[in-house]
Every structure is written in C-alpha cells, then in structure tokens.
Amino acid sequence: MDFLGINPVLLIASLMVSATPILLAAIGETVVEKSGVLNLGVEGMMIVGAVVGFITAVNTENPAIGFVTAAIAGALLSTIFATLVLHLKSNQVATGLGLTLVGLGISALLGKPYEGIKSPTLQSLDIPILADIPIFGRMLFSHDAMVYVSILIVGLVWYTLKYTRAGLVLRAVGENHDAAHALGYKVIRIRFLAIMFGGACSGLGGAYISLVRVPQWTEGMTAGAGWIALAIVVFASWKPWRTLIGAYLFGGITVLQLNLQAAGVAIPVEYLSMSPFLITIAVLVIISARGNQGAPASLGRPFHASN
Amino acid sequence: MxxxxxxxxxxxxxxxxxxxxxxxxxxxxxxxxxxxxxxxxxxxxxxxxxxxxxxxxxxxxxxxxxxxxxxxxxxxxxxxxxxxxxxxxxxxxxxxxxxxxxxxxxxxxxxxxxxxxxxxxxxxxxxxRFYEGRAVQGHIAGKMTKTNKIGYIGSFPIPEVIRGINSAYIHAKKVNPDVEFNIVWAYTWFDPAKEADAANALIEQGCDVVLQHTDSTAPQAAAEKAGNVITFGQASDMAEFGPLPRVSSIIDDWGPYYVARTQAVLDGTWTSMDTWDGIGPGMVKIGEISSAVPADIKAEAEALRDALGSGEYHAFTGPLNKQDGTPWLAAGETADDGTLAGMNFYVEGLTGTIPQ
Amino acid sequence: MIHFEKRLNPSRITTVVTPIIAVILTMIAGGIMFAALGKPPLEAIRIIFWDPLFDPNFASYSRPQLLVKAGPLILIAIGLSIGFKAGIWNIGAEGQYIMGAVFGAAVALAAYPADSVLLFPAMVVSGACGGWLWAMIPAILRTKFNTNEILVSLMLVYVAESILASVAQGLLKNPEGYGFPGSRNLQQYPSAFNAEVIANSGMHWGVISAFIAVICAYVMMTRHIRGFEVRLMGEAPKAARFSGTSTTRLVVFCLGISGALAGLAGMFEVSGPSGQITIDFNSGYGFTAIIVAFLGRLHPIGILLAGLLMALTYIGGELAQLMLGLPGASIQLFQGMLLLFLLATDIFTNYRIRIGGAK
Known part of the structure; x- marks a missing residue:
C-alpha cells in the first residue's frame, strides 16, 4: 500500500483538509470573476473572516456560529470593494490590493485581545456506514463538516452557473456587460452580489484556518493563502470542478513534498519546497497550450451604463 | 460631537x-x-x-x-x-x-x-542556549515515544536550528537507542497552515513525538487532532495545549536580562559584552512538565534540567562523532562555543543531509 | 438621482484636487481610528505627515530616508506602469527584485576582494539581467503558449524566495560568517558599495536611476512611437493589431522593461542600503510598487509623487509607532485607507457628476 514510504490514503485525507481554505476562497473568487470582476483582495477578506470567526466562536463557544459570522464579515468587507469598483469605477487591481492592506490591518487590531486563546473546533463527522468502508472511509468520509460544505459549494456553483437562469445572467454579465445591460439586466447589482458571495466564501476559508487548521488567532495567520486561491481560479480556467482539482492538486503537492521529506526520500529540500509553484506553472502551460483559457471576456473592465 | x-x-x-x-x-x-x-x-x-x-x-x-x-x-x-x-x-x-x-x-x-x-x-x-532546553525535550521524547520515531519541524537549516536537532537527538538516543529522527524543513518561521501540514506528514510517518522550531501553534493542534502524539511548546509556553499533546516547552525568558542591562545603563556600569546564557541564569526556561509524563520520567528530566543549569553537565559532551563518522568530541570533552555557534553538521546517527 | 457622466478629457483641476481631498478624508478616518485606539488623533496625523519633513529633530535624517525608501518603489512602479498601460499584468515584480539582487550580489561576491571601477557597472548590468531573465519566463510562456502572465509571474515570486533562502545559506554565504546565513556585507566592499553620491542626501545610484526612469518613461509615453503602441494596445487591442503592432514584441518589451527595472532596484538595494543577501532580504517593495503605480495613475510624474507619499506614510508611520506606541497594524490600515480614498475620489477626474434626470 505504501509508495516511497508514504501511505496514499493518509495523503489524500490530509490534502483534503489542507486544501479546504484555498478551495473555499477560490470558488468564491470564481463566481466574482465569472461576473467580470477581478478582486485581488482575497487575502484581506480571508484574514478578516479568520479573526471574526475566531472571536465569535470563542465568545459563543460554537464554531458553527463562528463560520457564519466569518462569512458575513467577509461579505461586508467586500462591499467596500464593490462600492468602489462598481459605483465609483475605481481600478480593480489597485482596489483589491488596498482591500488586502485594510483587511490585514483591521484583523490585527480586532484580534489583539484574542491572542493566545484556543478556540472550540469542529469535530470530525465520521459519517455513519460510509466512514467504515475500508480505505475510502478513512480517506474521504471522516472529515469535519466544512470539508463537505466546501465541496457542496463547488457543486452548487457549478449547477447554478450551468443550469440556472441566474447563472446564465451572471455569465452574460461577465462575457459582455454592455450586451447584458442592453438586455435589461442589472449589471451593477449582479456584480455587487457576486462580489459579496466571493467575500463570504473567502471569509469561510479564513475561518477554516483559524478554527480548524490552527485553532488559534495570530496576526497574519493566512500567510498568503489568498494569493494561492487567486492562482487556483486561473489555473482552473474559471470552471468550478477544476477549482476543486486545482486546490486539491496544489494542497496535494504541498503535503506531498512535506511527506517526502518526512519519509526521508533523498531529494534536495530546497527544490521540493518550490515544487508546488513550479508544477502549477507547468500544468498551466499545458492547459493554455491547448487553447482557449475561458477567461470571462469583460474580466477587469469597468462598466459604465451610459456608454 | x-x-x-x-x-x-x-x-x-x-x-x-x-x-x-x-x-x-x-x-x-x-x-x-x-x-x-x-x-x-x-x-x-x-x-x-x-x-x-x-x-x-x-x-x-x-x-x-x-x-x-x-x-x-x-x-x-x-x-x-x-x-x-x-x-x-x-x-x-x-x-x-x-x-x-x-x-x-x-x-x-x-x-x-x-x-x-x-x-x-x-x-x-x-x-x-536553547539547545539546553532541547536536551531536556530529547530526553522526554526518547522516553515517551512508542514508535521510536520522532518528528522535527525545522524552519531554515541555520546553526541555531541544527544545534537544537543535534541536542535533542543526542539525548533521545541516550535513553532510547532505537530512536529515529524524521526531519522536515518548512522553509518558513511562521506559516500556520504549512506547519500543520508538516506535523501531519510526520504523524502519518508514524512519529508520535513532534518537535518544532517554527513559531505557530499549528503543530500542537495537528497533534491534538491525531491523538497519541506529544509535542513541546516553542519560544513561548503554549500551555493552552497542555496537558496533552503539549507535555512541556522551551520558553525564552528575556526579562531578567533586559532588566539587568537597563539597570546597568541607569547605574552607568554598562559595558560591551557577549552573553550566551542557558537554563542556569534563567534565560531558557523549561515549561511545566505536564501530568501526561510519568513521574519518574519527569523527575529524570528535571534532574537533567538542573544538571544543565548548574553547569555540571554540558549538552554536548563526548564521545560524539559527526554524521560521517569522523570523531568530534573525545569522551568527557565538551563542545566549545565557537563550534556550537556555527554548527553546520549533524551528529552521528541522524539521517538525511542538511540542505544548502 | 446622482448620475456620472464620462468626461471626454480628464479634468486638470480635479487631477490635482482629488488627491488632496483623499488625503484629507484619510486624515479624518484615520484620526477616528487613532482616537478609537485611545491615541491622540491630531498628534498622530501631524507625526505621520509633518514630522518626517519638518520636525527639527528628525527631518534632517528622514528627508533623505524618504528618497531611500521611495527610490526602489518608483523605479519598480515606472516599469510596471508601462505594462499595465498595455494591459500586460506583471504582478511578480517582487520575484524580479529578488533575482536582480541575487544576480547583482553574485557578481560582486565572485569578484571579492578585487578592486576595480568596472565592478559596479558590471553589477548593474547583471542585476538588470537577473530581473529581466526572471520576467522573460512569463513573457515567453505568454507569447508561445498564451499562458496567463499574472499567475506565472506571481508563482515565480515564491520560487525566487526559495532561491533566495537557498543562496543565502549556500552559494553566497559569507565564508567568514561563522556558519550563519547571509552574504558578505557589500557596504564594506568599496568597489561594490552603492554609496550615496552626495553624503547624507539619500541619493544613491538607485534613487538617481529612479529619477532617470521617470524622465525616460515620460518622454517615451508622450513622444515616442513605442509609447503610442503601448497605449493603443491597452485601450484598443484590436486596433493595435490592425495597425501592425506586434503583440509578441510588446509583451516581451513590457515584461522585459519592468523586470529589468525591478532587478535594478533589487541590485541597488542589496549593494547599498541593505548591504547583504539574507534569507528575508525582500521586504515587499515589488508588491507595494503595484500600489504606487496605480496611486500615480500610471503616469510617470504621478508615480514619482505617489512613491514619495507612500514613503512618507512608511516613515511617518514608524515615527508614530515610536512616539505614540501605535500598533503597526493601525499604520497598515491607514495606508490601506489612503489608497482606497485615492481610488474612490478618482472618479471625479474621469467623470462628471450630474444630479437629477438620468438621460
């Protein structure tokens, strides 16, 4: 069963957990970008979600409430971005970067009194029957609820984008906002909601780090996860299920390189530590070499109704 | 208003x-x-x-x-x-x-x-001299491990970290000749998610003790989740993870030194000097050894701590060989500070190479 | 009903007035934040914006430091702005900055302790090449495979950080450093030291290069055919292709120039103010420069002013932390607010407000 001294069952089980924060953030950002907006503030929204989720979970002793408030906090922060970009027509790249600065600053100030405290955390579900299946039970069915919630969100996003009217409208807005506007769709309102959804998902992802991965609050604890999530979206060519693959692949390579080290496989460590990024680039090249990347045509372009 | x-x-x-x-x-x-x-x-x-x-x-x-x-x-x-x-x-x-x-x-x-x-x-x-604390950790780790596999999360392969690995290994090996160290380099001082992954990787390899030289509590949480794994607080006590998985810790206590030096400036007696203090003067503290450690092991660990503190025992005492088998310290000889300060080799028995 | 109408030409008056309004709004919002933190708001704002420039105790030191801090930001931002104008998104300047520093320092360390007037110029060339080469990776992937350059350049930042950590502990480690990581200090190697050109002015070669870059970029964007191509590509890609502009050439040009300038910034920093290659040598200039580029509205003069303003908030923010014990995070938040207010008021430059009766 072991390969190079690594048990693949355990590897997959731990990569699912390890990839969940970036998956949540990435699926949210996919929706935002599908609507034609590029929000580079994912890191800022994640860390605000992490701190708010942590604070409420500690005070209510209920991690579920923590996740809910984290989503709300992420969505609220994203409205700053949405207002600036949609109503005040500011540059999306710069506004997203500004949002990250603001998020990092706010989170550090809010979190000060909560340093060094442990939060209540989510228990593993150990889904009845399924968790007892040999191999797969341990690998796939013994995680905490948020792992499945994240997959569920991916499924919902996929279904909504592909099969519902709302999804069609969202995609139309992202592909050609002028045409969508001409057809009578509320471009600004749709994008505003998409941005808030992205904020909520980022908030959830951040809370997963502060409530499950680490169960503690420390300043700057998302440590760049938001940037990886942004990369995953492009990597996935804006397709929901590919986001899942991308996040798991990225998480998987990170976990694998640490596992290879732990197993004492003699590969120079410094090359291993850069491998997730190099492999991401390589896969990206392969995908793009095959042709259309599927970027929403209006991505990053400002919309002005009277044009 | x-x-x-x-x-x-x-x-x-x-x-x-x-x-x-x-x-x-x-x-x-x-x-x-x-x-x-x-x-x-x-x-x-x-x-x-x-x-x-x-x-x-x-x-x-x-x-x-x-x-x-x-x-x-x-x-x-x-x-x-x-x-x-x-x-x-x-x-x-x-x-x-x-x-x-x-x-x-x-x-x-x-x-x-x-x-x-x-x-x-x-x-x-x-x-x-954090390595003195590492010696105590190594002792507890060697005694407590059942799988004889001890995991170590390193930050960067610099002398400070390598010294800690060597010290922990020497003292674990002393009480448990079958012990093995699995070392993972995280290439970061602080990245909770990555540290958690590193801890999980080690636990999956069968390590039931995880030592860390990175700053976040993520490895503690990972060990708690896995169960049956013990850890040690790093830099600060991390007492909130006791009594299990955190069984003890190394605490950097800079307070007494800062107070003394401030006093010296106030008195006008400040002079330039080089201070490298360990357990003895209280710059390195061993955090409370928790109830999860059996009384006899706790007593031994405290005795080791006190011997290091009083100076009657040095954490690097020969006979010790380097990893490649070349002799380093003869029986009874202790390491000089110069070698320790720039330590860039593993001692005999450790596997793997130090990344360059 | 408030309604915005696009101006045909950006208003000149608002171009000047809106940044001032934004700074005032930031002062008000920041003041409220400082007050909420229990610190005196007026004093905090005075320390951030006034003291670095005019305080009798600090100003003679902080004014030159303003240039030291702003120099690399401006140099990198100028390069980035050219690409951004053309719609070519290099967000990996941090990686190019690192590689420029590594390449530049490697030349000096290889020559050590040779004494030659040619060494410093060689380091400049090598540093620029390092950044340029690192930027050529996304450039080639974009032109050959149409791979997204945002992602590749970002990923390469992390790769560069790993390389930096590796060389700081291996290839470029100071052999007389008792095994500690980090290279020799180039400040102690006269041939390689990027010293201040005029003592205590803060003007080292990196700052001078930044000013030269501002002038060159201004001339190129307004007077040169290449500047026209860049703007055309950004504003009307189809028209650009139709008029015979080669996308490939422009991508290589834009990424190349931003990479080379970022590499130069890294090289000037490592050979001057910083002095040595260490594991954490980079301190975010590459990312902050993106903000500077946009704050300056992608205009060379704007970037010059934005870089100085950004440097002022850094240095003033440090002073405020020291004098008032403000947490570092509040300064970060303050900078974030400044950026967002500047962006928010930008609308008045490009749009006219009409109240009532949407057409």
Missing part, C-alpha cells in the same frame, strides 16, 4: 506627553514580527514589559514591530536614537550589520543585538 471628543483627547494627550518626559532613560526595542505572534517577538515584548514592571516611571520603553531586516531596520534604529533612546535592543539576527552601522553614528547610545556575533564598544550581543 466627534470632533469635540477628538480635540479633547488631543489636548489631553499633549498634557500627558509633557508629563511623560520625566523618565530617566528611554529604552527601545526593534522587533522582527508582530508582538502578537505568540512566539519569538511575543517573548521579547514580555521582556520589555518586565522592564516596565521593574522600573516604572524611571524608564520609558518604546518599540517598533514588524521591522524588516536590512535598510528599514537601520532607519528604525536611527529614529529611536534620534528620539533619545539610551539603550536599544535589536532582536533578530538580521539586524546585526544595521546595529553596528547605527552604533557607529551614536557612540553614546548603547545597543544590544540578539543572536549575532559582531560587537563594538557600545554594542553587546546576547543569545540564549
């Missing part, structure tokens, strides 16, 4: 500001991380608070957090000196050359640089 309260507070602050000038001396601290990192910088800030506690109004402390190494740190130190600081603690290895540069420009200001090796008439250096 708001404007009025702002104005009132501004006036109040100006009044306060003039009142605060009464302090005899001003002491500055330059931190590499945020004071709330729960590890390295947190403990230095605890040291600063100890100074405040000890001297009250006689000493004013100022600090700056998240100061990048290099040019930014040089500017921060200069601004501190310009602002009238009499004594400045620079608490990261990377501040070494900037500290020397600024010290040249301000001969009347005293500087204290942590973990470096360059001194001047107004620059002292200080560091802690």
């Amino acid at each position: 708001k404007l009025k309260s702002i104005l009132t507070s501004a006036i109040a602050a100006v009044a306060l500001g003039t009142a605060a000038i009464a302090a005899d001396i001003k002491v500055g601290f330059v931190y590499v991380g945020p004071v709330g990192d729960g590890g390295w910088t947190y403990e230095h800030d605890q040291g600063r608070k100890a100074v405040v506690e000890a001297f009250g109004d006689r000493v004013e402390t100022i600090y700056q957090e998240n100061v990048p190494e290099g040019a930014d740190s040089e500017r921060v130190m200069t601004q501190m000196a310009l602002q009238g600081a009499d004594l400045i603690f620079t608490t990261s290895f990377g501040y070494m050359d900037p500290t020397i540069n600024v010290a040249k420009k301000f001969p009347n200001v005293k500087f204290e640089h942590a973990t470096g090796y360059k001194r001047a008439d107004n620059v002292s250096t200080y560091s802690a």
Whole structure:
C-alpha cells in the first residue's frame, strides 16, 4: 500500500483538509470573476473572516456560529470593494490590493485581545456506514463538516452557473456587460452580489484556518493563502470542478513534498519546497497550450451604463 | 460631537506627553514580527514589559514591530536614537550589520543585538542556549515515544536550528537507542497552515513525538487532532495545549536580562559584552512538565534540567562523532562555543543531509 | 438621482484636487481610528505627515530616508506602469527584485576582494539581467503558449524566495560568517558599495536611476512611437493589431522593461542600503510598487509623487509607532485607507457628476 514510504490514503485525507481554505476562497473568487470582476483582495477578506470567526466562536463557544459570522464579515468587507469598483469605477487591481492592506490591518487590531486563546473546533463527522468502508472511509468520509460544505459549494456553483437562469445572467454579465445591460439586466447589482458571495466564501476559508487548521488567532495567520486561491481560479480556467482539482492538486503537492521529506526520500529540500509553484506553472502551460483559457471576456473592465 | 471628543483627547494627550518626559532613560526595542505572534517577538515584548514592571516611571520603553531586516531596520534604529533612546535592543539576527552601522553614528547610545556575533564598544550581543532546553525535550521524547520515531519541524537549516536537532537527538538516543529522527524543513518561521501540514506528514510517518522550531501553534493542534502524539511548546509556553499533546516547552525568558542591562545603563556600569546564557541564569526556561509524563520520567528530566543549569553537565559532551563518522568530541570533552555557534553538521546517527 | 457622466478629457483641476481631498478624508478616518485606539488623533496625523519633513529633530535624517525608501518603489512602479498601460499584468515584480539582487550580489561576491571601477557597472548590468531573465519566463510562456502572465509571474515570486533562502545559506554565504546565513556585507566592499553620491542626501545610484526612469518613461509615453503602441494596445487591442503592432514584441518589451527595472532596484538595494543577501532580504517593495503605480495613475510624474507619499506614510508611520506606541497594524490600515480614498475620489477626474434626470 505504501509508495516511497508514504501511505496514499493518509495523503489524500490530509490534502483534503489542507486544501479546504484555498478551495473555499477560490470558488468564491470564481463566481466574482465569472461576473467580470477581478478582486485581488482575497487575502484581506480571508484574514478578516479568520479573526471574526475566531472571536465569535470563542465568545459563543460554537464554531458553527463562528463560520457564519466569518462569512458575513467577509461579505461586508467586500462591499467596500464593490462600492468602489462598481459605483465609483475605481481600478480593480489597485482596489483589491488596498482591500488586502485594510483587511490585514483591521484583523490585527480586532484580534489583539484574542491572542493566545484556543478556540472550540469542529469535530470530525465520521459519517455513519460510509466512514467504515475500508480505505475510502478513512480517506474521504471522516472529515469535519466544512470539508463537505466546501465541496457542496463547488457543486452548487457549478449547477447554478450551468443550469440556472441566474447563472446564465451572471455569465452574460461577465462575457459582455454592455450586451447584458442592453438586455435589461442589472449589471451593477449582479456584480455587487457576486462580489459579496466571493467575500463570504473567502471569509469561510479564513475561518477554516483559524478554527480548524490552527485553532488559534495570530496576526497574519493566512500567510498568503489568498494569493494561492487567486492562482487556483486561473489555473482552473474559471470552471468550478477544476477549482476543486486545482486546490486539491496544489494542497496535494504541498503535503506531498512535506511527506517526502518526512519519509526521508533523498531529494534536495530546497527544490521540493518550490515544487508546488513550479508544477502549477507547468500544468498551466499545458492547459493554455491547448487553447482557449475561458477567461470571462469583460474580466477587469469597468462598466459604465451610459456608454 | 466627534470632533469635540477628538480635540479633547488631543489636548489631553499633549498634557500627558509633557508629563511623560520625566523618565530617566528611554529604552527601545526593534522587533522582527508582530508582538502578537505568540512566539519569538511575543517573548521579547514580555521582556520589555518586565522592564516596565521593574522600573516604572524611571524608564520609558518604546518599540517598533514588524521591522524588516536590512535598510528599514537601520532607519528604525536611527529614529529611536534620534528620539533619545539610551539603550536599544535589536532582536533578530538580521539586524546585526544595521546595529553596528547605527552604533557607529551614536557612540553614546548603547545597543544590544540578539543572536549575532559582531560587537563594538557600545554594542553587546546576547543569545540564549536553547539547545539546553532541547536536551531536556530529547530526553522526554526518547522516553515517551512508542514508535521510536520522532518528528522535527525545522524552519531554515541555520546553526541555531541544527544545534537544537543535534541536542535533542543526542539525548533521545541516550535513553532510547532505537530512536529515529524524521526531519522536515518548512522553509518558513511562521506559516500556520504549512506547519500543520508538516506535523501531519510526520504523524502519518508514524512519529508520535513532534518537535518544532517554527513559531505557530499549528503543530500542537495537528497533534491534538491525531491523538497519541506529544509535542513541546516553542519560544513561548503554549500551555493552552497542555496537558496533552503539549507535555512541556522551551520558553525564552528575556526579562531578567533586559532588566539587568537597563539597570546597568541607569547605574552607568554598562559595558560591551557577549552573553550566551542557558537554563542556569534563567534565560531558557523549561515549561511545566505536564501530568501526561510519568513521574519518574519527569523527575529524570528535571534532574537533567538542573544538571544543565548548574553547569555540571554540558549538552554536548563526548564521545560524539559527526554524521560521517569522523570523531568530534573525545569522551568527557565538551563542545566549545565557537563550534556550537556555527554548527553546520549533524551528529552521528541522524539521517538525511542538511540542505544548502 | 446622482448620475456620472464620462468626461471626454480628464479634468486638470480635479487631477490635482482629488488627491488632496483623499488625503484629507484619510486624515479624518484615520484620526477616528487613532482616537478609537485611545491615541491622540491630531498628534498622530501631524507625526505621520509633518514630522518626517519638518520636525527639527528628525527631518534632517528622514528627508533623505524618504528618497531611500521611495527610490526602489518608483523605479519598480515606472516599469510596471508601462505594462499595465498595455494591459500586460506583471504582478511578480517582487520575484524580479529578488533575482536582480541575487544576480547583482553574485557578481560582486565572485569578484571579492578585487578592486576595480568596472565592478559596479558590471553589477548593474547583471542585476538588470537577473530581473529581466526572471520576467522573460512569463513573457515567453505568454507569447508561445498564451499562458496567463499574472499567475506565472506571481508563482515565480515564491520560487525566487526559495532561491533566495537557498543562496543565502549556500552559494553566497559569507565564508567568514561563522556558519550563519547571509552574504558578505557589500557596504564594506568599496568597489561594490552603492554609496550615496552626495553624503547624507539619500541619493544613491538607485534613487538617481529612479529619477532617470521617470524622465525616460515620460518622454517615451508622450513622444515616442513605442509609447503610442503601448497605449493603443491597452485601450484598443484590436486596433493595435490592425495597425501592425506586434503583440509578441510588446509583451516581451513590457515584461522585459519592468523586470529589468525591478532587478535594478533589487541590485541597488542589496549593494547599498541593505548591504547583504539574507534569507528575508525582500521586504515587499515589488508588491507595494503595484500600489504606487496605480496611486500615480500610471503616469510617470504621478508615480514619482505617489512613491514619495507612500514613503512618507512608511516613515511617518514608524515615527508614530515610536512616539505614540501605535500598533503597526493601525499604520497598515491607514495606508490601506489612503489608497482606497485615492481610488474612490478618482472618479471625479474621469467623470462628471450630474444630479437629477438620468438621460
């Protein structure tokens, strides 16, 4: 069963957990970008979600409430971005970067009194029957609820984008906002909601780090996860299920390189530590070499109704 | 209404500001991380608070957090000196050359640089012998492991970290000849998610003890989740993870040193010196050994701690060979500080190579 | 009903007035934040914006430091702005900055202790090449495979950080450093030291290069055919292709120039203010420069001013931390607010407000 001294069952089980924060953030950002907006503030929204989720979970002793408030906090922060970009027509790249600065600053100030405290955390579900299946039970069915919630969100996003009217409208807005506007769709309102959804998902992802991965609050604890999530979206060519693959692949390579080290496989460590990024680039090249990347045509372009 | 309260507070602050000038001396601290990192910088800030506690109004402390190494740190130190600081603690290895540069420009200001090796008439250096604490950890780890596999999360392969690995290994091996070390280099000081992954990787390899030389509590949480794995707090106590998985910890206690040096400046007796203190003078503390450790092992560990503290035992005592089998220390010989300071080799028995 | 109408030409008056309004708004919002933190707001704002420039105790030191801090930001931002104008998104300047420093320092360390006037110019060339080469990776992938350059350049930042950590502990480690990581200090190697050109002015070669870059970029964007191509590509890609502009050439040009300038910034920093290659040598200039580029509205003069303003908030923010014990995070938040207010008021430059009766 072991390969190079690594048990693949355990590897997959731990990569699912390890990839969940970036998956949540990435699926949210996919929706935002599908609507034609590029929000580079994912890191800022994640860390605000992490701190708010942590604070409420500690005070209510209920991690579920923590996740809910984290989503709300992420969505609220994203409205700053949405207002600036949609109503005040500011540059999306710069506004997203500004949002990250603001998020990092706010989170550090809010979190000060909560340093060094442990939060209540989510228990593993150990889904009845399924968790007892040999191999797969341990690998796939013994995680905490948020792992499945994240997959569920991916499924919902996929279904909504592909099969519902709302999804069609969202995609139309992202592909050609002028045409969508001409057809009578509320471009600004749709994008505003998409941005808030992205904020909520980022908030959830951040809370997963502060409530499950680490169960503690420390300043700057998302440590760049938001940037990886942004990369995953492009990597996935804006397709929901590919986001899942991308996040798991990225998480998987990170976990694998640490596992290879732990197993004492003699590969120079410094090359291993850069491998997730190099492999991401390589896969990206392969995908793009095959042709259309599927970027929403209006991505990053400002919309002005009277044009 | 708001404007009025702002104005009132501004006036109040100006009044306060003039009142605060009464302090005899001003002491500055330059931190590499945020004071709330729960590890390295947190403990230095605890040291600063100890100074405040000890001297009250006689000493004013100022600090700056998240100061990048290099040019930014040089500017921060200069601004501190310009602002009238009499004594400045620079608490990261990377501040070494900037500290020397600024010290040249301000001969009347005293500087204290942590973990470096360059001194001047107004620059002292200080560091802690963390490896003494690692020896105690190694002892407990060697005794407690059932799988005989001990995991070690390293940050960067620098002498400080390698010294810790060697010390822990020597003392684990001493009490348990079958013990093996699995070492993972995270290439970061602080990245909770990555540290959690590293801990999980080690646990999946069958390690039931995880030692860390990174700053976050993520490995503790990973061990708690896995169950049957023990860990040790790093830099700060991390007591919230006790009694299991955290069974003990190494705490950097800078307070007594900072108080003593501040006192020396107040008394006018400050001179440049090199301090490398361990358990004995209290710069390194072993956190409470938890109830999860059987009484006899706890007693042995405390005896080892005390022997290291009193100086009757040195953590690197021969016979010891280097990893490739070449002799390093003869029986009874102890390592000199120079070799320890720049340690860049594993001792015999450790597997793997140190990344370059 | 408030309604915005696009201006045909950006208003000149608002171009000047809106940044001032934004700074005032930031002062108000920041003041409220400082007050909420229990610190005197007016004093905090005075320390951030006034003291670094005019305080009798600090100003003689902080004014030159302003240039030292702004120099690399401006140099990198100028390069980035050219690409951004053309719609070519290099967000990996941090990686190019690192590689420029590594390449530049490697030349000096290989020559150590040789004494030659040619060494410093060689380091400049090598540093620019390092950044340029690192930027050529996304450039080639974009032109050959149409791979997204945002992602590749970002990923390469992390790769560069790993390389930096590796060389700081291996290839470029100071052989007389007692095994500690980090290279020799180039400040102590006269041939390689990027010293101040005029003592205590803050003007080292990197700052001078930044000013030269501002002038060159201004001339190129307004007077040169290449500047026209860049703008055309950004504003009307189809028209650009139709008029015979080669996308490939422009991508290589834009990424190349931003990479080379970022590499130069890294090289000037490592050979001057910073002095040595260390594990954490980079301190975010590459990312902050993106903000500077947009704050300056992608205009060379704007970037010059934005870089100085950004440097002022850094240095003033440090002073405020020291004098008032403000947490570092509040300064970060303050910078974030400044950026967002500047962006928010930008609308008045490009749009006219009409109240009532949408057409």
